[in-house]
Amino acid sequence: GQQLNQSPQSMFIQEGEDVSMNCTSSSIFNTWLWYKQDPGEGPVLLIALYKAGELTSNGRLTAQFGITRKDSFLNISASIPSDVGIYFCGYFGNEKLTFGTGTRLTIIP
C-alpha cells in the first residue's frame, strides 16, 4: 500500500495550546480521513475530507484536504485534557482503510 508520512510522531503540550499535525503522501488520494484513538479504545472517525482544498471543522477541530491531494492537516484549538490520544490520518481504497503512523498527543499538567 501507499506510505503515509505523519508528523510529528508525538507532541507534548499544555492545556489551552493549539495543536497542528499533518500527513503527506507521494500519491494522490480522493479522500483524507482523520481518526482519533483514546487510550484503551478503538479509533473513532473525527473528520472525513472528499475534495481537494476542502476545509472542514468539527468543534475545535479543523482539517484541510491539500490542494495537491497529497497532504492534509489537522488543527486542534484550545486543547483540553480529553484531547489526549493518538491521531491517525488515513485514506480509503479497495474496501480498506490505510492509516498513517499516528501522532501521539500528551497534555502536560
Add this chain to the structure above:
Amino acid sequence: KAGVTQTPRYLIKTRGQQVTLSCSPISGHRSVSWYQQTPGQGLQFLFEYFSETQRNKGNFPGRFSGRQFSNSRSEMNVSTLELGDSALYLCASSLQGADTGELFFGEGSRLTVL
C-alpha cells in the same frame, strides 16, 4: 445502539498455539474488517468481509484467517502463534463497507504471545 463488541478483551497464549477472536458488529452492519495494531507497524489491515464473503485481504501470512457468519458476526483465527503476533486486534464494522471512510471500531482484543 450497541457498539462493536470484541471478545475476549485480553488473552495470553504461548508460541505454537492458536487463537480465535470474535467480533459482533453494530446491528444492521454487514461489513466487518480486522486490523492488527502494534507499536512498530501501526494499524495494518488484515481482511474485510461482507455478507460472508471475503472482499479484500491484507499482506499477512496464511496463518491469519477469518470468516463471517450469516448474522454478520465474524471471527479471526491465528494458528501457530509467533512472538511477533502479539498485538491489539481491532474489529470494525460498517453498513456496506468503508466507502465513506467511516468504520466503527471495537475496543480490541489484546493478544500476548509468550
